Amino acid sequence: MPAPAPGETDGAPAAAQHQESVGGFRFWFVGQRWEWSDEVARMHGYEPGEVEPTTELLMSHKHPDDRAHVQDLLDYALHSGESFSSRHRFLDTSGAIHNVIVVADRMFDESGTVVGTSGYYIDLTDTLAETTQEILDETLPELFQARAVIEQAKGVLMLIYRINADQAFRVLRWRSQETNTKLRALATQLVAELDTIPSSAPATQSHFDHLLLTVHERIPSERPSRRAANGPDGRS
Template identity: 50%
Template sequence: MKESVSTSDTAAVARRFEGTQSPHVGSFRYLLADDTWEWSDAVAAMHGYVPGTVHPTTALLLHHKHPDDKKKLAELLQAVRTTGEPFSSKHRIIDTAGNVKSVAVIGDRLLDRDGIILGTSGFYLDLSEAIEEDIREGVDVAVSALAGARAVIEQAKGILMVVYAVSAERAFEVLAWRSQETNVKVRALAEQLVAEAAGGSGAQPIARTEFDHLLMTLHDRVPEA
């Protein structure tokens, strides 16, 4: 597979998640030239697979979609495979054990150094509330470790909660995931997100696709320490 470089989001988007990272946020990548998909370990696990044992295809993605969501997802996947354009979707998947899970999938353009579109990269966010208690303790510990930055992080979490209609714990996991993927501190990402959101006050509400792009490229605009 050809090596690719993103100028907007994800030089590291195909990195597999380590055991210490959240199992409820995972990355994916789609390459136009090869018509191939890549999943992080977390995304494979969301679908019920042991990490490293599955090679995702478009047909496999559609196989796991809930029947009521399959038509719109087929159309969305066709657009992604044709143009590599940014997208966002909240839908249901069915894992290998037959469990129905709600997920949000956010994708942005994957570019090479010359700005040529190579495909799409982004993340899955598991919205299943049944697992909320299982992660609460670990997330609380992570938040406590950032006590000095609590105020701005809480503001950033609030923005994510409103935009994606998720819990505070899920919102923090998204911030932590972006921090791990981009090697930028959570506090710095939170400050940038709050600043850019506040900068739009008084104007028309930001479109969902614009916010998705903002989130995926936020690290590019974080001032150097």
């Protein structure tokens, strides 16, 4: 997966970045060097460029009840070369609690060597509260047509990340917008590739993260209908 550069939206529509609920990061294993996007900085209560992110700084923001869990995952990533992914809580500089998912994939250098992990913070604190009607207006026809497969995909997200149904839909909608992919197609391909995920933890989540971040690349292109290809009257 191409690493999201801090501050870049990677071509995502503005709606996908609303309220700065999604932000990118990079973590290099050697030297434990971090980069984070402006959105991630603001999630933590800092202005862009105000602080240099470090492991110590990030760990100091983790909720006390989640800190040991995150540290264990980070240690695992450093020793295994796998991505660093998590569902946890952190406190911003004002003391407000954020519920986030960190979805990440391995980061490679030019020779193909794993050098770190890169991905996204998804802040689920507000879930769909402010945008429920907007999202329903945009997706209701598609939801009626493909409710079953979308519900399946939501169920998988709920299980893997331990989130509720609204939060799972938010993640699917984010990937749909970020990749300019139809929600139904994304959900269908995601469900179709679930058998590629190993059942042994902790590899399950890191492999699922990779699947979630790359599944849009393997969705078959929609072929134009004969009428569309040949013209309004069906003739070439």
